[in-house]
Amino acid sequence: MxxxxxxxxxxxxxxxxxxxxxxxxxxxxxAFPPPQLDSKTHASKLHKTTNRITRAVEDIINRDEFNTTHLSLEITSQFSGLLSLQHTARERSELRPGATRITDRSMYRIASMTKPFTVLALFQLQKAGKLDLDDPISLYLPELNTTGTGKGRGGLPFKDITLRALASQITGIPRDLAQQDVVNNPDEADRLGLPPLPDAGRFKGDYNLPECDQNVNYTRACNSTDLLGWVDQLSPLFAPNQKSTYSNLNFDLLGLVIAKVSDMTYEEYIEIEILREIGMNNTSFSTPPDDVAAVARGIEFYWPFEIGVQNPTGGLYSSSSEMSIWLRYVLSTFNAQATGVNWFNPTSFSGSLNSYYGMPFEIFRAKTKDVIFDTSNSTRPLTFVTKGGGLPGYTSNVVMIPEYGLGITILIAGDGKALSEILQAVTEEMVAFAEQAALDELWHRxxxxxxxxxxxxxxxxxxxxxxxxxxxxxxxxxxxxxxxxxxxxxxxxxxxxxxxxxxxxxxxxxxxxxxxxxxxxxxxxxxxxxxxxxxxxxxxxxxxxxxxxxxxxxxxxxxxxxxxxxxxxxxxxxxxxxxxxxxxxxxxxxxxxxxxxx
Structure with a gap:
């Protein structure tokens, strides 16, 4: 030859x-370093893009079906803000009106967007030598080993469930502290053909439901005793590390670990060591004053309700401007938070060929040409690192696109159905702009x-x-x-x-x-x-x-x-x-x- x-x-x-x-x-x-989206070179195209986004979002949110919906939308590069768009509901609550005008500092319940802060605390505590992501949770909470075999009475194998697995949604632990139980909604139970249940002993006595949160009409938040008692009787959905499934309980348990190893309450650690350190000075677990409150009409009682031991999974209040601070921080540091961890990498498969779970992000990949329908024929995959959140009356979502150093925040108080339309409009326009900006910079440089x-x-x-x-x-x-x-x-x-x-x-x-x-x-x-x-x-x-x-x-x-x-x-x-x-x-x-x- x-x-x-x-x-x-x-x-x-x-x-x-x-x-x-x-x-x-x-x-x-x-395919390129993140472009300088806020540079003077791109200012004209950015202005046209944000104008189109503004018109599209206003067309959506001004529909009659969203008369009672507050909205805050922000787009940021990893360096500075690119667009801030605010909308005040045309019909505000009479019981608790809240802010008279929504601004970028108006506060929302951000729900599960709290979870990344919980994970960041784990990274920091590992770096400080106070925990190891690959340790089983039972090392830090030995009370979970109630039978001495590493299993609770329900069979959750805590001795095999690591902190990393908890943060990555791959433990097999069921989802909630009984929030999914339709015993609280007899009409729904009847619609599903479930048999009627006696009223006597409705809670802890007969049904073993924790006597907190919605099980007592939101009159008492759940505490650590409620949490540990509930998980002790649960059976696993899967063996640890077998298959991903969304679980709020994962993060409730991590909150107990963070409190134990930091010698602070979970809330104190997050607020002092994370929020104040990166400049999120108003974001907090405490109910904000009404003059900055984006209160959802029709469910006003939930605005001040404290969720107790569930704070690590969804307890924060924040604003669009402060979430942009957070996005800029994460986009700049995602590969430098913990040894051996790239925060944007998937840790397990999710529900489709292109969907994954991270720690704790929900990650989606799409080809560029499928996002920029009319102006690109690139087959290069784009990675969308997202985190959504939902509580009664509140819907939130952040999206980071690391290829462009781009972050999007959408906060809604009211009808959350607007989210998908708004996210679609914003994504198409911003990806098209960012892609062209990146190509222009490649060409010139x-x-x-x-x-x-x-x-x-x-x-x-x-x-x-x-x-x-x-x-x-x-x-x-x-x-x-x-x-x-x-x-x-x-x-x-x-x-x-x-x-x-x-x-x-x-x-x-x-x-x-x-x-x-x-x-x-x-x-x-x-x-x-x-x-x-x-x-x-x-x-x-x-x-x-x-x-x-x-x-x-x-x-x-x-x-x-x-x-x-x-x-x-x-x-x-x-x-x-x-x-x-x-x-x-x-x-x-x-x-x-x-x-x-x-």
Missing amino acids: AATTILQRLLLLALIVTSTLSAYCDAPSP YAGVFNDPASNSTMVIAVSNHDGLHITHFISNSRDVKAAIDREDEQMVFHLMPTLLFANEEKQRGERWRIMPQKRRSSAGGKGKASVWDNFCVSDVSWIMYAGKPVNEVVFWGGGVGEGQRVGEVELTGFRKVLGRQEEEKSGEVALGLVEQF
């Missing part, structure tokens, strides 16, 4: 970012012709909405590198993928990227699905080395940081050469394929 054929086969095996069974995989992600005349080496870097930043032309020492890798019967794209690392981490200089050759998925178009394994793809970012240096590493140097800067040099680590940017009037960019249709 010819030496060149052996080399070609070796390169193909090492370079193609697919499994041996897969034919075509989606474009790699991330990185695209161009780079060469080293002494070694007859040239690299042409282009941008398109389908392929992102990619190499269209690569000559090294008079050899066509692309031709050496690409076979005649394949259409390879040489993607460039940022690692978000730097050659000089201290000064944040020298951006490390990786070349990711890949077969074009579009080349399979019209042929139908060839195999059940077509979508089986595994990442392999590290391929062949040359004398200990990665052949596919590209380091961008020069140009500084910030708006309007362009890289001046491309270092090809494995090739041991540096290519300088060629002046555009001398480079023949169009002829070399640098300019592509977006």
Whole structure:
């Protein structure tokens, strides 16, 4: 066999970012560093985008069905706010009117959006050496081992349930402190064909329901005794770490652990060590004053109701402006909160091919072209890191899109049906804007012709909405590198993928990227699905080395940081050469394929 054929086969095996069974995989992600969405360069497009969002949201919330609904919507980059939109219900409560005008400082019950604060407390306490995420909860709450076997009377295997599993919704513990029990709603029980029950001994006596929360018409919040007594009689839905299922009880139990190891109440720890530290000075577990209250009409009694031991799962009050502070904090620190933890990574599968649970986020992935319906043909996956929340009269949602450094907050007091429409309108517009902003920045900062005349080496870097930043032309020492890798019967794209690392981490200089050759998925178009394994793809970012240096590493140097800067040099680590940017009037960019249709 010819030496060149052996080399070609070796390169193909090492370079193609697919499994041996897969034919075509989606474009790699991330495809670019998060764009500067709040820069002057994008100001005009941002203004048009937020105007369209404002009109769309106002069209929704002004419908008669939402006459009693308050709304706060904010969009932020990881650096600063991009849009703040507030709506005051046209018909406010007469029993408890609350704020006369909704602003970005108006307070809502944010419900399960409290859970990420509980998880952040775990990260901090692990870093302080006060707990370990992989310890069983029974180590911290030995009272759960009531039989001495690691199981309560109901059979929950607490000795096998770790703090990490609790935070990741993969314990098999049922959902609630009896809030799902329809014994409190006889009409619903009758509609379902359930048999009637005697009134006598309605609560603890006959039915073993905790005498708190809705079981006593919201006259008493549940406490730790209620919680431990309830979980002691529950049976598992699944074995720990077998399958994810949503459970508020997971976080109620974590709250007890946080209180025990911190020597503070759970509420004190969250407010002192997290909320005040990051500048959320008004967010609290205490009921806010009425003059800033977004009170849901028709369920006014629930506004001040304290939920006690359930605070770790849904007890916080906050505003859209302070949730934007939170989103900026998380977007800037999600990979630096705890050793061995990337907060945005999934921990288990959820209910569909593209849905996952995190710690405690609900994570969804979609192809860019399916989000930006009319302006993109990119198959690159986008990751939506979300957390929703709901309490009687209150609906909340945050969405983070780390590829863009983008965060969205929607807070509703009233009819929560508006959420899905509003979220759809905001997502489509903001992703389209952010994607184009990212492509514009790629074009200006990185695209161009780079060469080293002494070694007859040239690299042409282009941008398109389908392929992102990619190499269209690569000559090294008079050899066509692309031709050496690409076979005649394949259409390879040489993607460039940022690692978000730097050659000089201290000064944040020298951006490390990786070349990711890949077969074009579009080349399979019209042929139908060839195999059940077509979508089986595994990442392999590290391929062949040359004398200990990665052949596919590209380091961008020069140009500084910030708006309007362009890289001046491309270092090809494995090739041991540096290519300088060629002046555009001398480079023949169009002829070399640098300019592509977006």
